[in-house]
Amino acid sequence: MSATASSHDSLLELPLRDWRAPEAAALSAQALRALEQGQVLHFPHLGFALSPEERVLLDPKYTDPKRKNISLTPKGLAGTVAAGAARERVQGILQRYLDSTSALLDALFPGYRDARHGPATSLRLHAIGTWHPSWRKDDRLLHVDAFPSRPLHGERILRVFTNINPNGEPRTWRVGEPFETAARRYLPAMSKPWRPWLAGLMHRVGITKQRRTEYDHLMLQMHDAMKRDAHYQQQGDWAQVDFMPGSTWVCFSDQVSHAAMSGQFMLEQTWQLPLTALSYAELAPVRVLEKLKGRGLLAA
Ligand SMILES: [Fe+2]
Numbered sequence: 001m002s003a004t005a006s007s008h009d010s011l012l013e014l015p016l017r018d019w020r021a022p023e024a025a026a027l028s029a030q031a032l033r034a035l036e037q038g039q040v041l042h043f044p045h046l047g048f049a050l051s052p053e054e055r056v057l058l059d060p061k062y063t064d065p066k067r068k069n070i071s072l073t074p075k076g077l078a079g080t081v082a083a084g085a086a087r088e089r090v091q092g093i094l095q096r097y098l099d100s101t102s103a104l105l106d107a108l109f110p111g112y113r114d115a116r117h118g119p120a121t122s123l124r125l126h127a128i129g130t131w132h133p134s135w136r137k138d139d140r141l142l143h144v145d146a147f148p149s150r151p152l153h154g155e156r157i158l159r160v161f162t163n164i165n166p167n168g169e170p171r172t173w174r175v176g177e178p179f180e181t182a183a184r185r186y187l188p189a190m191s192k193p194w195r196p197w198l199a200g201l202m203h204r205v206g207i208t209k210q211r212r213t214e215y216d217h218l219m220l221q222m223h224d225a226m227k228r229d230a231h232y233q234q235q236g237d238w239a240q241v242d243f244m245p246g247s248t249w250v251c252f253s254d255q256v257s258h259a260a261m262s263g264q265f266m267l268e269q270t271w272q273l274p275l276t277a278l279s280y281a282e283l284a285p286v287r288v289l290e291k292l293k294g295r296g297l298l299a300a
Contacts, residue, residue: 010040010175011039011040011175012030012034013042013043013044014027014031014041015043015045016043016104017046019046019100019103020100020104020107021107022107024104024107024108025107025108027108028107028109028110031109032108032109032279033279033280035109035250035251036252036278036279036280036283036284037280037283038178038251038256038283039251039256040241040251040256040258041249041250042241042243042247042248043248043249044244045246045247046104046246046248047164048096048162048164048248050093050164053089054092054093055166057082057089057090057093058125058164058166058265059125060125060126060127060130061081062080062082062090062125063080063081063126064078064079064080064081065081067079068124068126068131069122069123069124069268070082070090070094070123070124070125071120071121071123072091072094072095072098072120072121072122073120073121074119077094090123093123094121094122094123094267097121097267097269098121098269101160101269102269105158105160105250105271111277112271112273115273115274115276115277116271116277117271117273118270119269119270119271120269121267121268121269122267122268122269122270123267124265124266124267125265127262128171128260128261128264129262135227135228136223136227138227139259140259140260140261141226141233142174142226142232142233142236142238142257142258143223143226143227143259144182144219144222144223144226144253144255144258145157145223145254146216146220146223146254148208148220150208150209150210151208151211151212151213151216152215152216152272153210153213153215153216153298154213154215154284154286154297154298155272155273155275156252156255156273156274156275156284157252157254157272157273158250158251158253158270158272158273159253159268159270159271160248160249160250161250161266161267161268161269162247162248162267163244163245163246163248163263164245164266165263165265165266166245167245168244168245169245169262169263169264170242170243170244170262170263171242171243171262172240172241172242172243172260172261172262173240173241173258173259173260173261174240174258174259174261175238175239175241175257175258176236176238176257177236177238177257179255179256179257179283179285179288180292181237182222182226182257183222183285183288183289184292185232186222186225186229187292187293190218190222190225192221194212194214194217199211199212199217213297213298214297214299215285215286215289215290215297215298218289218293218297219254219285219289226257233259238257238259240261243263254285255283255284255285275287286298
């Protein structure tokens with residue numbers, strides 16, 4: 001079994017058809033290198049099956065109107081107005097997706113197994129473009145992920161996505177240039193100084209869950225600078241990709257420039273991953289930004 005480079009070199013296609021496929025281990029080294037280098041791993045034949053009773057739940061009305069997603073974390077289920085048996089079925093879908101994606105990640109990336117933490121599983125029922133209260137939250141604009149309230153201190157955002165659209169509609173993404181190229185372009189725009197006292201204050205009053213490091217501060221600026229750059233959004237170096245129903249893709253969303261242009265009904269699994277678990281840590285966004293800045297960015 002072998003993987004194939006796709007027409008766009010930011011994707012690596014992997015032929016797995018089962019979340020627990022024994023062949024995954026043989027693809028491990030190649031998948032790990034591609035993932036950490038900032039490619040999107042694309043599994044065109046890896047879908048997530050829903051029962052007829054579960055398929056009934058593919059309706060935006062089950063999402064809490066104030067929320068973008070239904071989510072399952074170790075704290076429990078949130079973001080849904082489903083009650084009774086429907087609520088149990090929603091939770092069942094999310095738990096099964098967590099189990100399935102965990103099995104896949106463990107086979108492909110055994111070195112991440114004991115390190116990944118902070119799981120969040122999401123069911124997105126809204127069509128893209130119908131839920132984005134501001135440009136900053138409009139994910140149809142190319143960006144790298146950074147969380148305003150959850151500083152990561154250099155840790156990675158590892159995400160698995162599966163298109164579960166029942167009507168044959170793709171989830172269309174744009175995938176942009178390598179992280180270092182984007183970072184070099186936007187560094188001049190990332191000029192807002194990091195103020196340790198402000199980071200401390202924001203943590204104390206509960207705006208952020210931890211203190212922001214200079215790295216977190218830069219990543220938020222990069223996220224905003226990319227989304228604000230209308231020229232790059234229209235004419236930059238990106239490729240459009242249709243992820244069809246019944247397919248899965250995996251990436252480090254803090255590293256891969258991405259935009260979700262259209263589509264509806266998706267499952268998504270997020271993990272946080274410490275730098276120490278990486279095989280090519282020098283490619284991590286924090287190490288790239290430190291190289292370009294010429295200093296450490298993780299001091300408290
Ligand atoms: Fe994103």
